[in-house]
Amino acid sequence: MLDVSQVSHSYAAGGRLWRKPAIPVLQDISFTLEPGMCLGLLGVSGTGKSTLGKIILGLQRPTAGRVSFAGQDWYARDRRARHHMRREVQAVFQDCYSAVNPLMSAGQIIGEPLRNYERLSALEQKRRVAELLEQVGLQASDADKRPAAFSGGQLQRINIARAIALRPKLIVLDEAISSLDMVNQTQILTLLSQLRADYGMSYLFITHHIQAALTISDRMLVMDKGQIVCTADSAAALMSSPHPAVQQLIAARLPEHPSQRLDWSSET
Ligand SMILES: Nc1ncnc2c1ncn2[C@@H]1O[C@H](COP(=O)(O)OP(=O)(O)OP(=O)(O)O)[C@@H](O)[C@H]1O
Numbered sequence: 001m002l003d004v005s006q007v008s009h010s011y012a013a014g015g016r017l018w019r020k021p022a023i024p025v026l027q028d029i030s031f032t033l034e035p036g037m038c039l040g041l042l043g044v045s046g047t048g049k050s051t052l053g054k055i056i057l058g059l060q061r062p063t064a065g066r067v068s069f070a071g072q073d074w075y076a077r078d079r080r081a082r083h084h085m086r087r088e089v090q091a092v093f094q095d096c097y098s099a100v101n102p103l104m105s106a107g108q109i110i111g112e113p114l115r116n117y118e119r120l121s122a123l124e125q126k127r128r129v130a131e132l133l134e135q136v137g138l139q140a141s142d143a144d145k146r147p148a149a150f151s152g153g154q155l156q157r158i159n160i161a162r163a164i165a166l167r168p169k170l171i172v173l174d175e176a177i178s179s180l181d182m183v184n185q186t187q188i189l190t191l192l193s194q195l196r197a198d199y200g201m202s203y204l205f206i207t208h209h210i211q212a213a214l215t216i217s218d219r220m221l222v223m224d225k226g227q228i229v230c231t232a233d234s235a236a237a238l239m240s241s242p243h244p245a246v247q248q249l250i251a252a253r254l255p256e257h258p259s260q261r262l263d264w265s266s267e268t
Helices: 049-056 079-088 106-117 122-135 140-144 152-164 182-199 210-216 235-239 244-253
Strands: 002-011 023-033 038-042 064-069 089-093 170-174 202-207 219-224 227-232
Touching: 002 049, 023 049, 023 064, 023 227, 038 049, 038 210, 049 170, 049 202, 079 089, 089 152, 106 122, 106 140, 106 152, 122 140, 122 152, 152 182, 182 210, 202 210, 210 235, 210 244, 219 244, 227 235, 227 244, 235 244
Parallel strands: 038 202, 038 219, 089 170, 170 202
Antiparallel strands: 002 023, 002 064, 219 227
């Protein structure tokens, strides 16, 4: 469904008097994502995960390579076709507060993609928003509240409701749980797993949080300095990788007390 082929990207370095060489951020990235699958994209800060996420969302044209979705090249299509493609690929970002307009109600936020893509009567729109709110564990009566009235976890549920409103085929979740406390992280992961089971959507789950990736992903890719350095289909395969980038992610999440450490090597 999603085919990322030999994607490389460099950012222009600027420079006032003379042009500095561009800074390479991604090098020769290739992978596929099948329908209904969750692919975890792991790496420490600055490895290029968000840049890759933006390229996959159609927001950043790569310097080289091809991204195709359902057989269509994202960056070769005309504007109208891209408008249609955007319906199928949605996103949830880390900062749940800046992702919403503080002056809009939750109902307006969730209803925005429906207004853009579907011609619903006011009554039908209200019914769909109420349904979406309930699907993400909120209440229909929350539709009238503004973002300031919600906690971070609740607001991220609203962002998820907006992302699933059009029943997309793929959701790019870029550090979508990273700013939440542990209880909310667990609850949102459970919600995402449930929604995927219900609707068969695919996820690209971008994170530096190895436990979260292991919880939700069918396959994991680890990036280091703009390259994929490890591909793993199980926790055991990931945890046994000797690559320093993987070991760094593992070490970053180990609890201080040895008795609390999990024996990942026995997991499949
Ligand atoms: N618009 C931009 N212009 C120039 N350089 C950029 C731009 N966006 C990102 N970069 C640089 O590209 C590199 C990769 O950034 P990116 O945000 O993709 O990494 P990341 O793995 O998602 O990191 P983080 O988890 O901290 O967001 C970094 O060195 C960053 O400074």
